[in-house]
Amino acid sequence: MEVRDVCAEIENDAFYSKYLQESVKPLDENISVTDQVAKLNQGIEKLTKSLETQVLAKHNDLLTQASHISDLEAMLTCVKTQETALLHGAEGIAESVCASYDSLETQTRTLERVQITCNLLRHASKILSLWNSLVTVQDNPAKEAMLLYELNELFSDYDFEGINLLDDVLKQVRHQRKELLDNSTQLLQTSLLSGDKPKLLQCFKVFHTLQSTGEQIKDTVKSILCDVKKEIHTALDIQMVTIEVKKTSSGRIAPGKANIMNTLDYKIKLWENIENLFKGEIYNSCMKVVMLQNVVTELHAIGNYSNIAKNFWDDLCSIFSKELDKSPSNASQSIEIDYPKLLKCFNELLSKLKCKNLEINKSYYKKWENSFLSKSLGKLLEPVRSMWHLNQVPSMDQIDNAVRVVTEALSVSLGDKQLSISLAHSVAKSIKQMHMETEQRLTMDSDVSQIIEPPTSVQQKNADLCNALYYFTSQIKRVLVNMSSMLPNESVEIVQNSLKDISSLPILQLFAKSIKNSVCIILMTMHDEPEFVKNYEPNKNVSCSPYMKELQQFVSRCKDIYLSMFHDKSALNKCCINISEACIECFIQHACNLRPLTPYGRVKLQTDCRQLEVALSPIVTDMMDLGDYYRQLKALQLLLEKTPQEIAKSQYEGASLSYSLVMMFLFSYAGPQLMAPHTCAGWNIAKLMQWLESHKDERDRLEFVAGALQRYQNHIRQNQIAAYDEVYPILLQLLEDGRKLL
Incomplete structure (x- = not known):
């Protein structure tokens, strides 16, 4: 294995x-x-x-490796010997390098000290040279400042401590720099007082060279503000003002020979102090700062100091506000009452300074402004409310008093745009109050529009209220016209907008409705006039109809008795035009549906057209003001002279009367079988007038006429009559043309 x-x-x-x-x-x-x-x-x-x-298996390899171990040990012994020799050589090299480094370091340190010494000598030489030159430029501050700046830079480069000669020079340089700054600062103050611009430029060149421009500007402005603050405090000091008033007062002497200060005298003296303050100390201080700003701006090289005047102005507004806040209640109340005077002082000062980007910071004076506006609103509303307490209708004197208060409110704000806008809103509220009080007393019942009996007490009261309101608004408008060149456009617009919805028209419209109803009843009687159906020979001397004479008398009577009670010409004119338009419209509708109508009757009706202008003349001066209604009346007058064919031709060429009315008129030329549209519908003339009043759309009216023509056509076919009425084709053509036009 x-x-x-x-x-x-x-x-x-x-x-x-x-x-x-x-x-x-x-x-x-x-x-x-x-x-x-x-x-x-x-x-x-x-x-x-x-x-x-x-x-x-590997005994040969093991024997070979064992024999190599002795060779390896011999080699390791040799390497160790060489390593020892190498270490001894490295130690010798290290000792040699250290000795060289120490030598080099010593020489480098020596060289550095030599260079420092040379630079010190060079700087010392230059310092002494500049110091000697400084003596020769004592009369030239700009050059002196430049030399002092260079000396200061040279002294700051190295530490010259221990060099006695240079120590003395350094002390004298510091002393001379301080002396130059003090002299330049003093020159700056005197130059600001005298307005010497070249010297101011010289001062700031010195400050810029000595790198103290910002500090000098800050100190100068601070000093000016401090002086102004003292003057403001003195001007508002109640004790000082009281002493001055007592010296000049002509008030009575109380027991113990104590001179009692008059409140009016105190107020006059306080405002005299404030006005003198703005004209004197504050103006002079502002001029100093403005001159300072102009000089600094002209010297672009000295840096960006573009907000000197703006910052000073903001600080001045803040200081004045704080001093007012700390002032006694008498002074604060005087400011609240006559706040526009304060704004006027500020605005006049700004106009004198002619410095851009300067404006009153109203946030500092919000307390006094709000109090003034509140009291002004009370003053504006008080005469409006009081005039309604005892009398049902205010008198002209009461209205004049309210208008005078409005005029005063707008006048006191002429010096300040924002205040003027705020007061314009208060005036608008007083106008709204007047309008509301009037509306609450107007009677809008149905019996106030009766035109049968003489004007009732209620009608007369309504007219008097409308006339009082009209007089009030007309006087306000006159004030706006007189002051429009002085008031800001925004203020004028605010007051004008408050007058827009004020008119006598709502009451007049009640009369207009009654008059229009009566006119329609009178015109309805033309259908009962027998002369329209007589077959007399027409002539040019035909007199007008009795109904037209009645209409003339009625319109004249309404104008003289009822409409003449109102003085609002604009509303009266609108009312009269509305009555006239309704009268013409009703007359044309009745005339176009008058049947039967003989040639003599057409001449008679033409005379009535001309007499209608006479009837409307008491209420309309120029008939051209009626526009399309007057053109329609003239078109009807011409229509009465033409044959049906000529009427159709003129309608095709373009006429003022609508197709539906012309077609209704042409039925008067037809025979009895071609019945008028309202007769076909089984209506009387009153029902027709109601329908026409509720259906103004021409499409509805054409369809109404088309129904009558369709019925006539059916009648002809059913009775197999050989020929149509000669007017029938003309009516069909007009119907088609009318529909195409739509």
Whole structure:
């Protein structure tokens, strides 16, 4: 058996495999110890035989390897000897390298010290040279600053401690730099006061060279703000203002000779102090900063300092706000009442400064602005509310007073756009209040539109309310026109929008409805006029019909008695135009359905067309304002002169009247067998008018006429009549053309 087979057999055997694992106990409890020992002996014998077999098979190779061991030991001895020699040589080389390195290091250190010494000497020479030059440029601060900057840079490059000569120079350089900065700072202050721009430029060139521009700007602005703060505090100080008022007051002398301060005098003196403050100290301070900004901006090389003026302005607004906050209640209340004056001071100051990107930060003054707007709204609403307490209709004086308050509110905001917009909203609320109060007192019952008896007290009251509201709105509009060039467009638009929906039209529409109903009743009587069916010879001197005379008297009476009560011309004009349009429309519908109608009757109806313009003249100045309705009336007037063939031709060429109305009119030329559409339907003329009013669509009206033509056609066929009425083909053609047009 081969060695591999023996090893595999032992590894795969369950008993022997346990002895190959160190962590497992080899004893098997199921087999006795004797049997285990015997089996182990068998395994050992197998391994022994296997080893013997291998030794016998490879004994030559084993002998050869044994002989080579002595050769290997000899070679190892030789290598060890050579290694010892190599170590001795390496130690000698190391000693040689260390000695060279130490020598090189010493020489390098010496060279470095020589170079430092040379640089120190070179810098010292340059320092002394610059120091000597510094004496010659005492009158030129810019050059002096440049030399001092170079000296400072040279001193900062190396440590010159221990060099007595340079120590003295360094002390003098520092002293001279400080002295130059102090002199330039002082020159800066005097130049700002005098407005000397060249000297300011010179100062900032020095600051830039000495790298102190930012610090100098910060200190200068801080100093200006500090001075302004003191002046603001003094101007708002209640005690100082009181003392000044007492010195100049003409108030009465109380017992003990104590001069009682008048509240009005105090208010006047306070605002005088504030206005003088803005015109004096604050303006001068702002001009200093603006000049500072302009000089710094002109010197681009010194850096970016573009927000000097803006930051100063924000700080100024903040300081003024804080001082107001700390001021006594008297001063704060004066600011609340006359807040626009404060804004005016700020805005006038900004206009004087002419500096871009500067605007009032309203967030600092929100407290006073809100209080002012609240009080202003109360002032605007108070006269509107009070005018309704005692009287049912406000008087003109009361309305004028309310308009005056509105005018004052808009006027005080002229200096500030945002405040003007806010006050415009308050004005809009007062206008809305006026409108609401008026509407609550108007009576909208059905009896307020009666036009039979003289105007009732309720009708007169409605008219007076509408006229009062109209007078109020017209006065507001006049104020807007007068102030439009001064007020912002947004403010004007806000107030105008609040006036849009205010009109006397709702009340006038009640009258218009009653008038239109009465007009329709009067026009209905034209069907009872006997002259339309008479066979007289037509002539040019035919008088108008009685119903038209009645209509003329009725319209004139309504205008003089009822409509004339209202002063709102715009609403009155709309109402009158609406009445006139309805009147013309009703007249045309009745005229086109008038049957029978003789040639004399057509001339009579043509005269009525002309007289209708006379009837409407009291309420319509220019008939052209009626547009299509007036053109339809003229078209009907021309239609009455033409034959059916001419009517069809003119309709084909384009006319103002609709096809349905023209076809209804042509039925008056036909015989009795071709009945009118409403007669076919079994309607009277009143039912026809109701149907036409509820069916404005031309398609519905054409189908209505088509029904009458179809019925006539069926009648002809059923009765086998030889010929159609001569108007019938014309009506069919017009029906077809009308349908095509749709």
